[in-house]
Amino acid sequence: MKLIKLNAIDSTNDYLKQLAVKEDLQSFTVVTAESQTKGRGQMGAVWVTEEGKNLIMSVFIKNSVKDITAVFDLNIAVAVSIIEALQQFEIPGLRIKWPNDIMSYNFKVGGILIENNIKADGSINSVIGLGLNVNQLDFGPLPKASSLQVITKKLYDRDAILNSILFEMQKNCALSKNNPQLLWDSYLSLLFKKGIPMAFRKEITGHDFMGIIQSVNKEGELEVLLEDDTIEKYRVKEVQMLY
Template sequence: MKTIKLDAIDSTNDFLKGLLQHQSVENFTIVTAKKQTKGRGQMGAIWETEESKNLITSILIKKTLNNYEAIFELNIAVSLSIINALKKINIPALSIKWPNDIMSDNKKIAGILIENVFKEKGNIESIVGIGLNINQTDFEKLPKATSLKNIMNQDFEIEAILEEIVTHLQMYTEKIKNKEVDLLWKSYHELLFKIGKPVVFENNNQEKFMGIIQAVNKNGQLQVMLEDDSIHEYGIKEISMIY
């Protein structure tokens, strides 16, 4: 397992993608940065971070996925890896906000951005970007965000948390390869933010509506029961949750 440590970079995901274009890259190669100038979240959202205070990393996962239908299983594996690493340091009230934000109570502490490169014979190489707020304390511009330090009132060792995440991720990707994913799905749903509770959503037309989260399907779509008791499935770019 190779680790590349950078002082500053525009995007660790883009750096790793660039490496893949020019050379063979070892599975589970890790890129970390003290500062990232163009970090991205889901749907192009900007993710800003103070230098040297948070985990900024991208991890190459290959030899795991070989069909499009299994892509969301990697999202589940990454989410559960972060959750389990944080449980070890007693972070409370952890949950996964669909599709892959990590929450403590109602505050976001981490985001995940997975970018997939489709290769020959159906093989897929995945670049797993993780941003985890660890020792930053100022979130004035991000009222729904917080950090491990704000929650626990102590500093944390960034590299130790990364090692714990990667250890779990290696274990979970083996389960995906062996098609042992039923327990992963079960754990994901048990941790799903607001599952079974009335939630306000907003669609692409800025229309708000009430729904109750039922589950996430195999394609990663959110299944929501509407007020007429019908169940609709929504993709990542189709709705957002108001909370």
């Protein structure tokens, strides 16, 4: 494993992708930064972080999945790895909000962005970006955002958390190729608001409706039981949870 530590960068994911073009990177090359000016979440959402307070990292993984049909297995492996790492620090109320937000109780403490590159030979390399709110205290106009320190009233060693996450990620990324069902079982057991009646909003129409999260399928779609007892499937950014 190679670790590159930076002070300020526009995006650790972009930096690592550019580096992969220039060099033959080894798997689990890691980039961290003290601050990031153009951090991104799913579908271009902006991730804002306070300098020196949080964990900003990206990980390059070579041959990350066996084929294109298993891309969401990597999502599962990464999300479960972060939860398992944070459990070692006794962070309470940990859940995964579909598809891969890291929650403590009803607050978002982390987000994941995975970018895949399919090579000419069919192999897939991935850059996994993680923003984890560790010691930041102020989130301004973001009432659903929080940090490990806000939730537990403890100050955390970011390097210790980084090392724990990388250990779990290496273990689970290998497991995802050999026995992904174990990770799927963990992911589904940790799914935020699963089995609880709640309100949703369709992103395109703005229509609100009630439903109950049942599962996530192999394509990464959220399966929701509607009031008429039918199951509707939603892709990322097609539906918003109102909680």
